Amino acid sequence: MDVPHADELFVGSRWTAPWSDERADVRSPFTTRLIRTLPRPTVADAEAAVAGAAAAFDAWNALPITERHRVVARFGAGLDKRIDDINRLWALEAGMPLRNGQDLTSSASELWNKALDDALTAPWVETRDTWMGAVEVRHEGIGPTVGIVAFNGPHMQFALAIIPALLAGNTMIIKLPPENRLLGYLFADAAAEAEFPPGVLSILAGDADVSQYLVGHPDVAAVHFTGGTEVGTAVMHSCADRVANVVLELGGKSAAIVAADADLNVVVPALVDSMALYSGQICVAMTRLLLAREIHDEVVAGLVAGLRGLRTGDPADPDTTWGPLAAERFLERAEGYVERAVAAGATIAHGGNRPADQEGWFLEPTLLTDVTNDMEVAQNEIFGPVFCVIPFDTLDDAVALANDSRYGLSGSIFTTDHEAGLDVARRVRSGVFVINATFPCLAAPFGGMKQSGFGREGGPEGLFALTQLKAVTLPA
Structure with a gap:
């Protein structure tokens, strides 16, 4: 299968040359044999992604929801167009049985399209009457946000967390795991086709050094992490000193x-x-x-x-x-x-x-x-x-x-x-x-208790999970 822009990385909404000539092997879980090599994202690429997200945030967040929706809807359509390729690559590089992958990818498509529909009618801004008079309550983007997703359903997490976060006004740096290096190129190709403004979206399939750098970056305002509880607690520690927002979807038993x-x-x-x-x-x-x-x-x-x-x-x-x-x-x-x-x-x-x-x-x-x-x-x-x-x-x-x-x-x-x-x-x-x-x-929504994390994905709760509230007291 052809991999689009196989010698480049998707940073700041554009295909760019990697900062390093480091390469990463992709092996088949079925045969253990080498499938191909791809550029290995480094900390320098992550720094460029954060810089682009920080520069783009104010303009992206200020757009009316209808304009952000137009771009994100093109992204969703691009993912829908690539569903068969997503299923094949998921089986090839991560071992997901095709019959299971087809069901899960179909569900992901329903979820991201539902999020797109809900975004047009969601109460992003509402006026409430209080004893002090009228108050405008606004859901706004938080800022440059890192989304760290797991290998067992990255496109499901695009549906449940990333697409809602983009609609809410956040600029996003998506860190995929090494097991999704090939899939990352399909997601990025759909994002390039959607024509996000410069800096709004980066997609990097990197190793732990990239994750650690992104989570600890002072310009990252929020982190949405999906993965194991032990790593999730490390994410919380890293974000604590700067009081960055955190949503954790962690493990289960x-x-x-x-x-x-x-x-x-x-x-x-x-x-x-x-x-x-x-x-x-x-x-x-x-x-x-x-x-x-x-x-x-x-x-x-x-x-x-x-x-x-x-x-x-x-x-x-x-x-x-x-x-x-x-x-x-x-x-x-x-x-x-x-x-x-x-x-x-x-x-x-x-x-x-x-x-x-x-x-x-x-x-x-x-x-x-x-x-x-x-x-x-x-x-x-x-x-x-x-x-x-x-x-x-x-x-x-x-x-x-x-x-x-x-x-x-x-x-x-x-x-x-x-x-x-x-x-x-x-x-x-x-x-x-x-x-x-x-x-x-x-979509009911989804999320855990205790050490399985906090915050929610899916449904209206997931749409607002990566937003902050502002209350504006209006003139009498």
Whole structure:
């Protein structure tokens, strides 16, 4: 596949020559072979991006929403035009199975187009009557903003965070992870086609040095970070001294509760599909399976049979249902968790090994039983194909287990008792929750509690997440 402007970087809304001749390798997770090399963004490129964003902010923020909308809508249309290429490159460089990628990319398109529609009717400015008289309340852009996105859905984060932030009047520097270097060129090509004013948007697929520089830059007024909790806390520390705004969408260790009365014909396929989605590399993955004790063995047997039926192979093959992990370090991390879990007393009900017939970064879907909720494997986000089964006796016990986590991103319950399901949903401390399914609505809005972060994406709340409020008291 052709990569547009493959020897340049997208800085300040324009294709430019990189400051350095450093190069970065892109390897296939499926074969581990080299796909191609691309320019490696450096701190000097990041500095140019921040300088452009700072110079452009006042003019971009001052534009009427209709004029910003016109440009951002062209960007959304450009992304829509490239959806098939986005899906192919996502499979090629990051291992996202094509069938999953198509569903997620389609959802991303719906979300960014919904944000564009909502922006035209959102109350960016409203007048309120108070005891002191009329007050104009305005949502304004914050300033030059860094958006650090994750490899498991960068275009989803464009829909949920970046496009709303641009509409709100912020200038943006997007830092993609190394696993999305090729995808970054498609996003940048769509942005170039949209003809953003100079400085408004930069897109760099860089390494940790670029992230650290951007997050700590004194001219960066806000950071929207999606990723692991440990790095998220470092982002907060870096922003604290200058009181920069921060939105954090962090990790999860979400629990799927299966009540004794659940319909197992619904439960088992739903959980298998959930586990198969990008090999567990999803922040809302149900990695703790809390099963009512009386149906424990039956559900485990069904899950093992379902996992055995997954088709492992090339993520670019539409029939593949189990693909590789995105990078070798993710594979090694997951293997370490499995090894330590077994040493701590867990039993491997399925998986645990690298498939013998695959040369890429594959790990079999791994289902662990005999797990207690205090084990490392049940408390830490692994971001890989390792799933813990934990039994419970009552729904109160299940809620307590679900809440016994430093995370609070998502959760679910399977039950035929509607009222019991609602009761559990309201008591589990998570930002989103699902009844009789596993994947939450991302436009409802979406975000976490506790160490899963703060701030929201999607819906009107996401549209205003990267804005600041100004109240103007009008003349009597």
